[in-house]
Amino acid sequence: MTILSNLKPLIQQAHKSKLGRKAKPQPIFISKKTEVEYYKALLSISHLCQKGVKDDIEPMLAFNMGDSIEIHIGDGIFSSVKNALGNLKQKITNSIDLIAAQLATQIVLKQKKASDKQIVEMLQKSTGLDFTGLMRDEDLQDAVDSAIAANVSLIQSIPKQYLDKVEAAVLDGIQTGKRSDEIKKSILDIGHSTDSRAKLIAVDQLGKINGRLAQIRQQKLGITHYTWSTSHDERVRHSHRLRDGLIFAWNDPPPDGHPGIPIRCRCVPIPYTAHLFDKDAKTPEQAMAVRKGIKTLIEQQNDDLLGWLNKNQISKIANSLMSDKNIQALAEEYNLTLPEQVALRHYTGNGYGNLNSMLNGLINEGDPLYSELVAASKVLSSALDRLPNHIGAVVRRTRLPAELLAKHEIGDTVEYNAFTSATYGDGDVFDFYPHRLVIHSKTAKNVNFISEYKDQEYEVIFNRPKRFRVKDRREFPNGVVEIELWEIDE
Numbered sequence: 001m002t003i004l005s006n007l008k009p010l011i012q013q014a015h016k017s018k019l020g021r022k023a024k025p026q027p028i029f030i031s032k033k034t035e036v037e038y039y040k041a042l043l044s045i046s047h048l049c050q051k052g053v054k055d056d057i058e059p060m061l062a063f064n065m066g067d068s069i070e071i072h073i074g075d076g077i078f079s080s081v082k083n084a085l086g087n088l089k090q091k092i093t094n095s096i097d098l099i100a101a102q103l104a105t106q107i108v109l110k111q112k113k114a115s116d117k118q119i120v121e122m123l124q125k126s127t128g129l130d131f132t133g134l135m136r137d138e139d140l141q142d143a144v145d146s147a148i149a150a151n152v153s154l155i156q157s158i159p160k161q162y163l164d165k166v167e168a169a170v171l172d173g174i175q176t177g178k179r180s181d182e183i184k185k186s187i188l189d190i191g192h193s194t195d196s197r198a199k200l201i202a203v204d205q206l207g208k209i210n211g212r213l214a215q216i217r218q219q220k221l222g223i224t225h226y227t228w229s230t231s232h233d234e235r236v237r238h239s240h241r242l243r244d245g246l247i248f249a250w251n252d253p254p255p256d257g258h259p260g261i262p263i264r265c266r267c268v269p270i271p272y273t274a275h276l277f278d279k280d281a282k283t284p285e286q287a288m289a290v291r292k293g294i295k296t297l298i299e300q301q302n303d304d305l306l307g308w309l310n311k312n313q314i315s316k317i318a319n320s321l322m323s324d325k326n327i328q329a330l331a332e333e334y335n336l337t338l339p340e341q342v343a344l345r346h347y348t349g350n351g352y353g354n355l356n357s358m359l360n361g362l363i364n365e366g367d368p369l370y371s372e373l374v375a376a377s378k379v380l381s382s383a384l385d386r387l388p389n390h391i392g393a394v395v396r397r398t399r400l401p402a403e404l405l406a407k408h409e410i411g412d413t414v415e416y417n418a419f420t421s422a423t424y425g426d427g428d429v430f431d432f433y434p435h436r437l438v439i440h441s442k443t444a445k446n447v448n449f450i451s452e453y454k455d456q457e458y459e460v461i462f463n464r465p466k467r468f469r470v471k472d473r474r475e476f477p478n479g480v481v482e483i484e485l486w487e488i489d490e
Contacts, residue, residue: 026122027229027268028214030206030260031114038107038206042158042198045096049162050191052088057170058187060084061180078174085167092159104151108144111209119217119271126277131221139220140213147209154201162194204263211260211269215250218271225249225284226269228259234328238318240267241338242302247272247288301339301379307372308355309346317342321450330449340383341450347380347419348459349452355380356418359464377464380419384463387445394422394444394460396437397430405435408483412470420462424448429457436482439468443487462487 060081116135123131166187173183218226228243230236236244239256248254248269259267274281282290305314321327321341331341347355357363358373365371400408407414422439423429424446444460451459468485475481 025126025227025271025273026118027270028115028118028122028210029268030210031111034107034110034114035202035206037110038103039199039202041103041107042155042202043195045155045158046162046191046194046198048095049092049159049194052092053163053166053187056084056088057081057166058180058184061170061183078171081170081174082167085163085170089159089163089167092163093156096156096159100152100155101148103155104148107151107206108147108209111206112140112144112213115210115213116217119214119221122271123273126273134221135217136220140216143212143216147205147212151205154205158194158198158201161197162190165190200264203266207260207265211258211265214260214269215258218269219250222276223271223273224251225272225288226259227272229268229270231266234322234325236267236322237265238315238322238338240265241318241322242299243267245296247284247291249284298337298339301337301343301382304375304379305339305342307369308351308376309342313346314339314342317345321345327450334386334388336383336386339379340386343376343380344383344447344450345452347461348421348447348450348457352419352421359418361417377419381463384419384445384461387447390424390441390444390446390460392424392441394424394439394441395428396420396422396439397428397433398435398437399433400435405481408470408473410470410473413467413488414470414485415465415467416462417465419464420466422460422462423458424460425458427458434479434481436480438482438484440471440484440486442489 060077120130120132120135123129169186169190170183172178173186218224225247228240228246228248230240230244232244240262243254244267248258250258253261256262257265259265259269272284272287274287275283302314309317318338318341321331321338327341330336331338336344343351354363354369355373355377358370359377363370363373404414420439422437422441422444428436439462441460441462443466444462446460448454448458448460451457453459467488467490469488470483471486472484473481
């Protein structure tokens with residue numbers, strides 16, 4: 001039995017009788033103060049290494065080499081520099097070894113304290129009870145020791161990796177006859193990448209420490225599940241965005257781990273405690289069962305794209321779109337879901353082929369792709385419905401089959417069952433096609449902002465099905481047939 005299980009009747013009574021607003025469970029965040037402190041400490045180690053190279057190694061290069069490209073290994077520079085680098089490595093390594101364990105311990109314990117404080121405050125706001133005395137340090141000791149050991153190793157790796165790279169750059173430069181200023185430039189670049197690595201270690205490790213300690217603490221208390229919560233910004237990876245709001249069991253992690261565990265993951269777990277505080281609330285298992293039976297729009301749309309695209313393609317396109325702030329600003333304005341954005345991008349690339357083949361009857365029911373393409377067409381159609389109308393003349397260059405061309409006589413009404421693309425603006429894209437359709441649009445959608453060929457094709461798309469009336473038809477000496485179409489109000 002866990003602590004909260006043993007105290008469940010007391011907790012539920014306290015929660016029920018607590019006056020005022022009952023706080024909802026909150027994520028257990030990393031301590032930003034501790035993250036900044038760790039980053040500054042790691043950055044100072046990086047700068048210590050860079051200063052050592054600047055003071056001990058670079059003067060040797062300038063004195064012995066200057067701008068010469070005639071230096072040879074036999075001139076003695078190679079062995080002198082190698083010895084100096086060896087001495088510098090020993091000096092800095094000894095210095096860092098003295099502080100690595102102390103720094104790692106300090107950072108891990110500070111995050112542990114911050115994590116425990118948040119859990120206590122969350123429980124107290126929900127029940128009015130103080131659980132501080134029940135938070136035993138020994139419950140976390142193995143995880144704390146493991147985190148300290150991992151971070152000691154990472155701290156020690158900063159000077160080692162930096163100096164190993166500098167040694168390789170310097171000795172290679174001497175052997176290949178590079179000038180001293182070229183070697184110094186390489187050293188400077190290595191310093192910049194080491195500074196960036198210091199930032200990565202601080203951010204990544206605080207997330208891992210927080211995630212692991214929060215998991216163990218919650219499990220020891222009796223909190224068996226959590227709700228995945230992202231940072232809700234454009235940097236969230238696609239696979240994690242799909243987990244936002246879903247309930248997970250601590251003893252059954254996703255493939256890449258719980259929140260905070262994957263590299264650079266800024267997601268957090270919100271403890272699922274409803275059933276602990278309210279006897280009438282759903283257990284996490286019940287909540288998960290309900291959730292599995294009701295897919296969100298985004299979940300359903302992601303499923304609907306499969307077949308037209310595979311999971312890797314969806315993830316790759318989604319990540320590309322999420323990294324474009326201009327696209328995301330317009331997507332938010334138009335209320336486009338991420339799967340709808342993926343559908344638009346893929347269609348404007350090479351995704352139109354199979355989709356329109358199915359809609360034109362070339363891929364029929366019974367074909368393995370048919371049902372997948374029908375589902376995908378609904379996602380694209382939904383995306384187009386959200387976009388504003390483009391009103392005015394647009395041009396479509398194409399090659400109509402003879403039987404379809406025959407239906408485009410003046411006065412005829414034609415219906416296009418597939419999605420129909422055209423171009424706006426002055427350019428006549430795809431002018432190598434013999435049939436030029438000038439379409440007077442009322443409801444075409446401008447997709448240039450998200451197109452695979454942005455500012456090249458200036459594409460608009462008509463949702464399907466769409467009917468047009470043929471107003472004019474002209475044939476030119478060069479063989480081009482120009483047909484003027486007016487969109488019919490539905």
